[in-house]
Amino acid sequence: MITTSGLARSFQVEGRRIEAVRDVDIDVSAGESVTLLGPNGAGKTTTFRMLTTLLRPTSGTATVAGHDLLSDPTGVRRRIGYVAQGGGTDGERRVFEEIELQGRLYGLSKGEARRRTGAVIEQLELTGLDKRLIRTLSGGQRRRLDIALGLVHAPPLVFLDEPTSGLDPQSRAALWRRVQTLRSELGTTVFVTTHYLEEADAYSDRVLIIDHGRIIADGTPESLKAKVAGHRVEITVPMDMVRAAVAVAEGVTDASEPVVVGDSVRFQVPKADVVIPELIRALDFASVPTKSVQVVRPTLDDIFLLLTGRSIREDAGSETPTPDGM
């Protein structure tokens, strides 16, 4: 469904060259649900904008939904749906008008557009809201409308850029259930970006981890987590005791190099249960006033931590705006 080779994009910002996406090779098969996971500013949106014909790659090639991205952008556009991170609706319009217009711009006839509008309104639980002005919708309803707009022409491939950002946990779960249903009913290929680890873990067949514009890991959530052998131990201490805690952690048998995230010190061990007694004694001996000691089963964040030495979460909010404009 998607094949890219050496896809790259750089921007010129105040005389500086920023490599937003570098040398990305992606393969997505038909019917697959793939998540592009990475911290803010990692290049997720730039990658999506290139694959959806909105942004011309600086170099590289790609075939999307059977059509060449560069030589046949219209062919690509006909077969994909794209839901941007910020949506794209005019608050002064009514829900059904916006969906119908979108369907007609995709080439549907008037009757067909109307029929499909009814269908997506039902699929995304917007029933009863079709005549409402868009500005009167709640955040969750608006996000569902954004997704309805991306699905009105029943595309075989749909790109969802941060579909759940800004929603409360309940709406997030509900939205994912909708997307899952779509997949199972229509066989739609779903390509999603997110910085929510739990969502990537729970709802995708395959996860691509992106950092600084490069794909650094690719596999099923299970296979990725399996790379992090054993358990993660997290010690939380007062800020001024972090150094001392690191020193203690370094002495633990078979432990990985400790990593500091805020006031917590993290490391991997093959079996946490045999390490904990030893660790507690060592902390006590070094007079480190420990707030908590936690044993965590590996998550996708551990993969990220293992590969980059950073946590996905600690980058939250430090988004670098990419001046790609149009």
Add this chain to the structure above:
Amino acid sequence: MIRDTALIFQSQFVLATRSLPRIVLELGQPIAWLLLFAPLMAGVMTNTPGFLSGDAWMVLTPAITIYMVLMSSAFSGYALLGDLANGVLERMRVTPASRTALLLGSAMMRIVQTTAQSLTVFVVAWILFDLRITLVGTLLTLAVGALLTLTLTVSSVTLALLTKSEPIFTTVISTCLLPLTLLSGILMPITPDLAPQWLYILSRCNPLTWAADLARYTFIGEYAFQPVVIGGAVLATITVLSLWWGTRTFNREIL
């Protein structure tokens, strides 16, 4: 492309007709000009030798419509900046819809709006001031207004797409608009008798001067070579140039 243009136009038209206060304000504007400004100019014109010949109202009425065209078209790029900010333009750009249609759809909407405004001016002037309006003259003047609206709207929207910034867009438009308006002699005709020679020459270099003269002459039904043929050619040229610039920018900027 025609289908997509019609779709964009239709959706904007529905949106425009929904807001009654906006329609009333837009149609009220030309009436204000006609009632509050035109009587003053009519007095000046009748008392100034060497001015355009004929009934003052016959000269002022088409000029006001051209002025309305100028004012409402020049800032039409604002709508695009709004669509850019709320993501609507991007949403339309991922569809296979014609890029040119995205530009022309809103231009068509603007033409409908300025034509309605011009018609209001004509009707009110006809009722109040007993104008000797001819059908052909009115239609031709409306056509001039429509072409000028197309030219200015396309240019404004294209400029908005290129600047992508409201402050820059506003600055560029207002900086260009003032000298263009003053030098066009729309509100106060610039004649060799009244203006210093350099100002007169400058005004002749302004395509808007030709469009304004063209509107005035077609309105009174005088088809002299200089204002009508040359004016028509100037108007056609700037229309083609703006369309070329606009479609080229839209198709390039948008892959």
